[in-house]
Amino acid sequence: MSKKEGYIVALAGVPNSGKSSIFNKLTGGRAWVGNWPGVTIEKKIGTMRINSIEIEVVDLPGIYGLTAYSLDEIIARNFIVEENPDLVIVVVNATNLERSLYLALSILELEANTIVALNMVDLAEEQGIVIDHEKLSELLGIPVIPTVAVTGSGLKKLRELILEYVGRSKGRTNIVDYGYDLERAIRDVEKILQENVPEIIRKYPSRWISIKLLEWDEDVIRKVKSYAGGNEVIRKVEKIRAELQNKIDDLELFMTERRYQTILNIVKEVIKQTKAKGVTWTDLLDSILTHRFLGIFSAIAVLYMLFRFAFEISTPFVDLFSILINGYLHNRILGLKFLPSWLASLLADGVTNGVGTVVSFLPLIMMFFLGLAFLEDVGYMTRIAYLVDKLFSKFGLSGKTVIPLVIGFGCNVPAVMATRTIEDENERKTAALIAPLATCSARLPVYMVIAYAVFRQVAGAVVLSMYIWSVALALLVALALRKLVFKGPSAGFVMEMPPYIMPRSDIIGMKMWERSKRFLYKAGSVILIGVIFIWLLSVTGPSGFLGANALSSPRLLEHSWTGLLGKAFSETIFRPLNWDWRISVALIFGFIAKEIVVGTMAILYGIGESGLPAALAKLHAFTPVTGYAFMIFVLIYVPCIATIATIRSEMGSKYAVMAVAYELILAYTLALAVISFGHLLGVM
Amino acid sequence: MSGKLHASERLEIISVISGFFGSAYMILGLCALVARTSGECLTRITPGNIGMSILLLSIGAVLLSSPTTFRKNIILSSAASLVGSLLSITAMVVQVLDVGATWLDDIIRSQSFGRGDIVAGLLRGDAFLGYFMLLVFPFVLKTVKEHIIR
Ligand SMILES: Nc1nc2c(ncn2[C@@H]2O[C@H](COP(=O)(O)OP(=O)(O)OP(=O)(O)O)[C@@H](O)[C@H]2O)c(=O)[nH]1
Numbered sequence A: 001m002s003k004k005e006g007y008i009v010a011l012a013g014v015p016n017s018g019k020s021s022i023f024n025k026l027t028g029g030r031a032w033v034g035n036w037p038g039v040t041i042e043k044k045i046g047t048m049r050i051n052s053i054e055i056e057v058v059d060l061p062g063i064y065g066l067t068a069y070s071l072d073e074i075i076a077r078n079f080i081v082e083e084n085p086d087l088v089i090v091v092v093n094a095t096n097l098e099r100s101l102y103l104a105l106s107i108l109e110l111e112a113n114t115i116v117a118l119n120m121v122d123l124a125e126e127q128g129i130v131i132d133h134e135k136l137s138e139l140l141g142i143p144v145i146p147t148v149a150v151t152g153s154g155l156k157k158l159r160e161l162i163l164e165y166v167g168r169s170k171g172r173t174n175i176v177d178y179g180y181d182l183e184r185a186i187r188d189v190e191k192i193l194q195e196n197v198p199e200i201i202r203k204y205p206s207r208w209i210s211i212k213l214l215e216w217d218e219d220v221i222r223k224v225k226s227y228a229g230g231n232e233v234i235r236k237v238e239k240i241r242a243e244l245q246n247k248i249d250d251l252e253l254f255m256t257e258r259r260y261q262t263i264l265n266i267v268k269e270v271i272k273q274t275k276a277k278g279v280t281w282t283d284l285l286d287s288i289l290t291h292r293f294l295g296i297f298s299a300i301a302v303l304y305m306l307f308r309f310a311f312e313i314s315t316p317f318v319d320l321f322s323i324l325i326n327g328y329l330h331n332r333i334l335g336l337k338f339l340p341s342w343l344a345s346l347l348a349d350g351v352t353n354g355v356g357t358v359v360s361f362l363p364l365i366m367m368f369f370l371g372l373a374f375l376e377d378v379g380y381m382t383r384i385a386y387l388v389d390k391l392f393s394k395f396g397l398s399g400k401t402v403i404p405l406v407i408g409f410g411c412n413v414p415a416v417m418a419t420r421t422i423e424d425e426n427e428r429k430t431a432a433l434i435a436p437l438a439t440c441s442a443r444l445p446v447y448m449v450i451a452y453a454v455f456r457q458v459a460g461a462v463v464l465s466m467y468i469w470s471v472a473l474a475l476l477v478a479l480a481l482r483k484l485v486f487k488g489p490s491a492g493f494v495m496e497m498p499p500y501i502m503p504r505s506d507i508i509g510m511k512m513w514e515r516s517k518r519f520l521y522k523a524g525s526v527i528l529i530g531v532i533f534i535w536l537l538s539v540t541g542p543s544g545f546l547g548a549n550a551l552s553s554p555r556l557l558e559h560s561w562t563g564l565l566g567k568a569f570s571e572t573i574f575r576p577l578n579w580d581w582r583i584s585v586a587l588i589f590g591f592i593a594k595e596i597v598v599g600t601m602a603i604l605y606g607i608g609e610s611g612l613p614a615a616l617a618k619l620h621a622f623t624p625v626t627g628y629a630f631m632i633f634v635l636i637y638v639p640c641i642a643t644i645a646t647i648r649s650e651m652g653s654k655y656a657v658m659a660v661a662y663e664l665i666l667a668y669t670l671a672l673a674v675i676s677f678g679h680l681l682g683v684m
Numbered sequence B: 001m002s003g004k005l006h007a008s009e010r011l012e013i014i015s016v017i018s019g020f021f022g023s024a025y026m027i028l029g030l031c032a033l034v035a036r037t038s039g040e041c042l043t044r045i046t047p048g049n050i051g052m053s054i055l056l057l058s059i060g061a062v063l064l065s066s067p068t069t070f071r072k073n074i075i076l077s078s079a080a081s082l083v084g085s086l087l088s089i090t091a092m093v094v095q096v097l098d099v100g101a102t103w104l105d106d107i108i109r110s111q112s113f114g115r116g117d118i119v120a121g122l123l124r125g126d127a128f129l130g131y132f133m134l135l136v137f138p139f140v141l142k143t144v145k146e147h148i149i150r
């Protein structure tokens, strides 16, 4: 090692090989992991310290080779090719050596300084695959270290190797022999490069550029053309290709085959299959879980049980929180005689009621996240994607879209970003625009409050129906978008099915906690500020300060700023929907974050001893029809500000505006339809 | 005793057991539907509940496919026993947890809770059948592990 600081180490590998798990172990970071290909969709940087030396480690999205198709793959490819990291750790999936080696060879051809982490050797062993890593190291000409990322086994050795190898320069490796004719052509192109564009071969290895040009790699052609003299090079390469094609029909195919031949030779030497290949647990489970009919039945059972697990089992804890916060804490604050009445009202009626009502749903949200993390890690997500692919393709979507939708049940922001893995541009944009229809956890408190206030006995079914609406609307909107805006054929469904693994409690716990933390953080920031603001607008009006008791006096409250604002809406555009003015206020502020809807209602309606639903029920704030219309409206209308910002940064302002517009129109129309339908049936 | 049986006999036993329980799930699933819409149907163990009905029918379908596919596809058949029993055990656990949660909730809100409610909850169809599946599960797992995996 020559210099001591500023080293950058990149983690590359095929999707789902355990890059992020290794990253977490090396840096102590919290990169998102999950048992499906395409979890990481953005590069993530962390720092690793060894013997007081700091090394930057970059976790990358998974790639199969150095030719990128989807947005996440482009990020990884560009980093490896353009940023020239001081060391590339290729994370190889030991259960699928062939696939991983293709990438390893591509990176070696790029003449990057590389070492291999042979990961998931535990899973390989279970399948009776034993890999001679020393032999593999010898054949590849680089160090290979077996690891088990989840337990940390082999990681110490990996650190030592990183320290030893980082910053070394790597010479050329002709690890793949392309045969006499092609090798000669490669040399010819190298010479042409040297003569015409010497600058480019200072930046990239000339053999690599030559190979890629002969393979007619669009990206490298573009690179070469950007240099003076580049066009000349391309013309000459075209001639060489034409000559070669007299002997070899399909040049690209031939080159790929040569690589696979090399891989096959390596694999033959290093793999020992100790047990006869047979039916694995994964095969066995999949024969039911991906079965045309039985797979669907199983999925229904699994999802229904998950729903019950989160919603029913969290009830006592939600009630306990609610009693402690909205009952006990609220009354204690009001009982503090030394506080001026306005401050007591702010703290009790504003902050405690507003934020507290939202926070009291924490147990529910945590249970939900627990279930979600389990689904993600056990490996079931790709099976759901596979099952619904046929159905989804009728709506112009790939089965892969299920993954953003399911993630969206947690939060829409990562859902929009997860669409990056969808290769087809039109399918991806459609998926990103429907992602906000996935009913996120922020909407849950609203459903719970209304369902328990109005529907009691059938509250669970009513909340469940929101999930069904959510998916149905997403599909219908997708169909419309694909027919009208993002036209084009559907790409097929290709997705590797990872083996099922028993989720580890530490990883599941970490994921549940990370997501819950975000919820709490939001409650302590955006929502807190929001409810203080609403309190302020509720105790003041055009005539000034209305007094701390404004909130408990409907007459006074109607003359506050919120009263005037709410009425302005409820008497105009919301008039057909028959909602109380307080609801209008809640919806307006819900633009910021949907949790604020509940917070606002808690402030404006006040909470009795037995919680917000009981208070709403007592005031007859909703009928079943207006209540259901309200839930539908909250489900659909505008994603929160954070989601809008994400759509904007991923796709541009035009699409952000489009998302907001279609959702407002759809929400209004459907809520109105529910109300009209109720009228028709005579149940108002 | 089972040691004397041939692999195919053992596999046949688990598929017959699955078939038996599959039918039971189906019957209770239909009952739950009937109880919901019209009248009574084994009312003690199947309160009218669409969700529960769908759950019972789904589990029943998976379990029933074990004997029906036994001759054609032994792998599918044993997978059906395995997945079916896993689903039914999970359903039982969820129901038992739910009974506990309801009980806890009644305490927290200092409402009276009846012993009758707990018993009814624990005897509900999805829990009730799950206890039996829990008993046969070790045998299913062992048989599948020994005779199918590899
Ligand atoms: N048994 C076992 N599981 C592992 C090992 N390494 C990772 N996993 C699990 O495999 C899954 C994938 O791990 P990730 O770290 O998310 O993989 P990745 O390469 O970052 O995946 P992408 O970001 O999708 O490309 C997770 O469920 C991990 O818990 C290992 O060595 N052994």
Ligand SMILES: [Mg+2]
Pocket (backbone or CB within 6 Å): A019, A020, A021, A032, A033, A039, A040, A060, A061, A062
């Ligand atoms: Mg990753």
